[in-house]
Amino acid sequence: MNLFEWIVKLWEENWELFLNGTKNTLIMALVGTIMGFLIGLIIAIIRTIPTSKNTNIIAKVLLKAINFILNAYIEIIRGTPMMVQAVIIYYSLFVPMQLDPMISAIIIISFNTGAYMAEIVRGGIISIDKGQFEGARAIGMDHVQTMFHVVLPQAIRNIMPSIGNEFVVNIKDSSVLNIIAITELMFVAKQAGGTYAKPVPAYIITAVIYFILTFTVTRILRLVEKKLAGSDSYTICGSQSDPNAEIHVKKAKEEFR
Amino acid sequence: MENVITLKNLKKSFSGREILKGIDLEIKKNEVISVIGSSGSGKSTMLRCINLLEEVTSGDVLFHDKSVINGDIDINEYRSRIVMVFQQFNLFNNMTVLDNCVRPQTVVLGRSKEEAKENAMKYLRKVGMAEYINARPAQLSGGMKQRVAIARALSMNPEVILFDEPTSALDPEMVGEVLDVMRELAGEGLTMIVVTHEMAFARDVSDRVIFIDEGVICEQGDPKEFFANPKTDRAKAFLSRFLN
Numbered sequence: 387m388n389l390f391e392w393i394v395k396l397w398e399e400n401w402e403l404f405l406n407g408t409k410n411t412l413i414m415a416l417v418g419t420i421m422g423f424l425i426g427l428i429i430a431i432i433r434t435i436p437t438s439k440n441t442n443i444i445a446k447v448l449l450k451a452i453n454f455i456l457n458a459y460i461e462i463i464r465g466t467p468m469m470v471q472a473v474i475i476y477y478s479l480f481v482p483m484q485l486d487p488m489i490s491a492i493i494i495i496s497f498n499t500g501a502y503m504a505e506i507v508r509g510g511i512i513s514i515d516k517g518q519f520e521g522a523r524a525i526g527m528d529h530v531q532t533m534f535h536v537v538l539p540q541a542i543r544n545i546m547p548s549i550g551n552e553f554v555v556n557i558k559d560s561s562v563l564n565i566i567a568i569t570e571l572m573f574v575a576k577q578a579g580g581t582y583a584k585p586v587p588a589y590i591i592t593a594v595i596y597f598i599l600t601f602t603v604t605r606i607l608r609l610v611e612k613k614l615a616g617s618d619s620y621t622i623c624g625s626q627s628d629p630n631a632e633i634h635v636k637k638a639k640e641e642f643r
Numbered sequence: 644m645e646n647v648i649t650l651k652n653l654k655k656s657f658s659g660r661e662i663l664k665g666i667d668l669e670i671k672k673n674e675v676i677s678v679i680g681s682s683g684s685g686k687s688t689m690l691r692c693i694n695l696l697e698e699v700t701s702g703d704v705l706f707h708d709k710s711v712i713n714g715d716i717d718i719n720e721y722r723s724r725i726v727m728v729f730q731q732f733n734l735f736n737n738m739t740v741l742d743n744c745v746r747p748q749t750v751v752l753g754r755s756k757e758e759a760k761e762n763a764m765k766y767l768r769k770v771g772m773a774e775y776i777n778a779r780p781a782q783l784s785g786g787m788k789q790r791v792a793i794a795r796a797l798s799m800n801p802e803v804i805l806f807d808e809p810t811s812a813l814d815p816e817m818v819g820e821v822l823d824v825m826r827e828l829a830g831e832g833l834t835m836i837v838v839t840h841e842m843a844f845a846r847d848v849s850d851r852v853i854f855i856d857e858g859v860i861c862e863q864g865d866p867k868e869f870f871a872n873p874k875t876d877r878a879k880a881f882l883s884r885f886l887n
Contacts, residue, residue: 517732521733524733525751525795526721526752527719540736616737622777623773
């Protein structure tokens with residue numbers, strides 16, 4: 387049998403396993419990215435809380451302590467491989483708790499992604515013009531209101547490409563979690579290829595599935611990006627002669643968008 | 644009459660350099676005050692200290708005789724009562740013109756959407772921007788942006804509006820449309836503190852002119868009197884530089 391015939395044979399015999407692995411990979415990557423994003427948002431909001439000399443001393447100390455812990459979390463997670471984190475956390479914490487491996491895996495990915503997202507979101511926030519913060523604060527918004535209504539909508543739009551990157555990385559890097567016996571795609575590939583000692587066709591199938599996943603995801607994220615950018619046309623309501631007139635103004639497409 | 648805003652020996656330093664060297668100022672209700680002075684004299688810093696965008700180094704800012712610095716009044720509530728119009732407009736780029744005027748009302752003042760929208764439309768009509776409620780800030784000219792920013796400020800129904808060089812970033816042909824709006828507001832009895840380089844506006848519209856030089860109020864008084872007969876040498880030098 388040639389390579390192509392092996393691919394067909396392995397697919398026919400194992401397609402259910404492959405689909406199941408794909409499902410698990412996708413769930414881990416999707417939930418992990420979303421949870422990681424939320425963790426990143428919360429961390430970034432906390433880390434950008436402004437203090438002045440009028441802030442009371444307890445709040446100041448508390449904030450310092452929280453910031454120290456958050457920094458440690460970010461540095462440790464970013465500074466060690468996810469596979470290592472997975473083994474240590476899973477066997478020392480989650481196994482004794484008898485936590486489901488899939489849930490364990492999602493928690494590990496979420497925490498891992500959160501550390502990267504915190505930095506991505508922080509980058510997004512500091513890229514926003516100072517005037518946007520001042521405009522919001524000068525009209526009476528507090529830090530959280532300023533973030534949610536003014537800064538984050540703009541920051542998130544700017545960091546969408548990076549969030550997409552994280553998602554794609556998660557789809558691929560979740561493969562290391564087969565070390566804690568998750569039946570994700572790589573696990574299935576090893577299994578299917580092992581039956582006949584034919585790893586290459588099994589891995590080609592896996593590669594194709596990974597590519598389809600990541601390609602689809604990047605396309606969808608592009609659409610979301612466009613949507614977030616908002617419409618580039620608007621309507622002028624009413625004119626001097628006709629109060630019900632509607633004039634549609636379309637702006638030339640901005641570059642780089 | 645009661646003072647709306649009182650500054651008491653207000654000082655502000657940036658990394659050891661003293662920009663404001665003790666400002667005392669009392670602002671009464673319905674007063675229109677123009678603050679003039681050369682660049683770097685500290686007039687914008689004073690305005691930014693009033694609404695605490697800059698941390699005050701020493702001295703006090705009182706709002707209806709309550710200290711804003713010592714926390715007698717909630718800082719965000721205070722800011723919503725004395726909103727600011729900026730040189731660079733600072734409209735919220737992620738919102739339409741209407742949202743820019745509605746969202747602060749619902750978020751900060753807790754008004755209902757309908758009430759906020761009605762109020763916003765009233766002021767957008769006043770500044771002549773009602774047709775553009777669906778546009779985004781990036782699609783507007785500088786003069787239009789500043790008029791929206793003024794409508795946004797008015798929508799909060801504040802007691803005072805602080806104007807920080809509202810026409811300095813505008814093309815010359817757009818200065819007039821913004822000054823017209825401000826002139827109208829001054830005529831209606833709004834309390835305004837205007838940091839400006841528009842000497843004609845300061846002379847014709849304001850009730851009092853404050854001349855700031857090197858971090859202190861050098862001279863203040865009736866605008867006609869000030870422009871016709873400045874008393875201090877520094878004010879004379881400033882005005883002569885401006886007129887030539």
